Amino acid sequence: MYEEHFKLTGKPFQLSPDAAFFYPSKEHKRxxxxxxxxxxxxxxxxxxxxxxxxxxxxxxxxxxxxxxxTEMLVANLVTTQLEAxxxxxxxxISLGLRVSSxxxxxxxxxxxxxxxxxxxxxxxxxxxVDEAQNLPPRSVEELRMLSNFQLDGKxxxxxxxxxxxxxRTTLLSxxxxxxxxxxxxxxxxxxxxxxxxxxYIEHRLSRVGWQNRPKFSANAFPAIFQFxxxxxxxxxxxxxxxxxYAFLExxxxxxxxxxxxxxxxxxxxxxxxxxxxxxxxxxTPEVSADKAAKKAPSVQPLETMAKGMFDKTNVQxxxxxxxxxxxxxxxxxxxxxxxxxxxxxxxxxxxxxVMHEVRSMRxxxxxxxxxxxxxxxxxxx
Numbered sequence: 001m002y003e004e005h006f007k008l009t010g011k012p013f014q015l016s017p018d019a020a021f022f023y024p025s026k027e028h029k030r031x032x033x034x035x036x037x038x039x040x041x042x043x044x045x046x047x048x049x050x051x052x053x054x055x056x057x058x059x060x061x062x063x064x065x066x067x068x069x070t071e072m073l074v075a076n077l078v079t080t081q082l083e084a085x086x087x088x089x090x091x092x093i094s095l096g097l098r099v100s101s102x103x104x105x106x107x108x109x110x111x112x113x114x115x116x117x118x119x120x121x122x123x124x125x126x127x128x129v130d131e132a133q134n135l136p137p138r139s140v141e142e143l144r145m146l147s148n149f150q151l152d153g154k155x156x157x158x159x160x161x162x163x164x165x166x167x168r169t170t171l172l173s174x175x176x177x178x179x180x181x182x183x184x185x186x187x188x189x190x191x192x193x194x195x196x197x198x199x200y201i202e203h204r205l206s207r208v209g210w211q212n213r214p215k216f217s218a219n220a221f222p223a224i225f226q227f228x229x230x231x232x233x234x235x236x237x238x239x240x241x242x243x244x245y246a247f248l249e250x251x252x253x254x255x256x257x258x259x260x261x262x263x264x265x266x267x268x269x270x271x272x273x274x275x276x277x278x279x280x281x282x283x284t285p286e287v288s289a290d291k292a293a294k295k296a297p298s299v300q301p302l303e304t305m306a307k308g309m310f311d312k313t314n315v316q317x318x319x320x321x322x323x324x325x326x327x328x329x330x331x332x333x334x335x336x337x338x339x340x341x342x343x344x345x346x347x348x349x350x351x352x353x354v355m356h357e358v359r360s361m362r363x364x365x366x367x368x369x370x371x372x373x374x375x376x377x378x379x380x381x
Contacts, residue, residue, distance in 0.1 A: 002247035013236040019061040050189030053233025115156035132163035191230030223259040
């Protein structure tokens with residue numbers, strides 16, 4: 001819609017991963033180096049973690065583009081809640097096998113034959129598992145067992161695991177000691193910093209022939225970073241809406257005020273802590289329910305109310321402490337685990353309290369909406 005108006009050759013901020021728009025931030029370059037290093041080792045597990053939307057899938061696309069299909073057979077899986085047997089089926093099908101039996105033993109036999117055949121043809125087999133945090137522990141263990149296949153002392157399968165941050169917790173559990181011993185490289189992909197957020201936006205615009213129309217003012221980039229916290233997918237979502245808004249409102253300049261307007265329309269997902277603080281100020285306990293109802297034009301979404309309540313209990317700070325505790329696991333394992341259990345119990349209590357408040361507020365809003373208006377009755381009389 002807006003592409004023709006601004007004389008762009010395509011959409012610069014599409015949400016689906018596209019290697020053509022890859023921006024080599026310092027984080028992404030390092031993560032890609034880890035993937036390439038792991039590939040050169042032809043052994044073990046490579047693990048890349050990162051928050052939602054930080055670009056893990058795009059990294060895989062970049063890596064695959066550089067591979068010679070005559071030298072490597074690649075299966076790229078995006079998992080859901082796959083149990084161990086279903087995962088084996090999916091691996092076999094993705095590698096081109098015709099699965100004619102539900103027998104685990106037969107599937108493992110066929111996979112081993114395939115691996116050996118590929119090795120004798122001087123081809124390696126690479127399995128990439130995206131969204132690995134969704135895998136049950138038994139399925140992760142099944143992947144480890146697949147990595148046991150060898151020929152003449154050389155591994156027949158290498159596995160890359162990509163997942164969100166919580167996947168690190170799974171790997172740190174005591175049940176996965178054997179898998180951890182086979183990890184030859186791991187990297188956590190962090191969001192962009194403020195300066196990279198600007199160059200990321202300009203990089204994607206340049207890929208579609210942007211000629212500084214619409215113009216992004218200098219104060220627009222810090223505002224975008226504040227709302228998106230450097231997460232590429234969030235930046236794409238917000239900037240796509242910014243271009244659409246500029247087109248509909250016939251504006252050729254995107255500044256801080258416009259960013260604020262569009263971010264308000266999108267909702268609190270892009271505000272982070274700043275918006276939650278704003279929401280908290282607007283719904284402070286000192287304001288009565290009646291006054292809040294008169295002030296608000298409509299009932300707040302449950303997600304927005306829940307985020308406001310979460311801020312009251314500093315859940316983000318508690319989760320940050322939990323992450324540091326996990327990262328600090330080492331020689332003093334037992335005390336750290338005890339601390340984590342206490343933190344998880346605390347957060348679980350908070351969630352129960354939040355859901356109770358959400359249900360109460362929702363019930364109160366519904367009862368107000370359904371009650372008759374006495375003033376309107378008198379007027380009709």
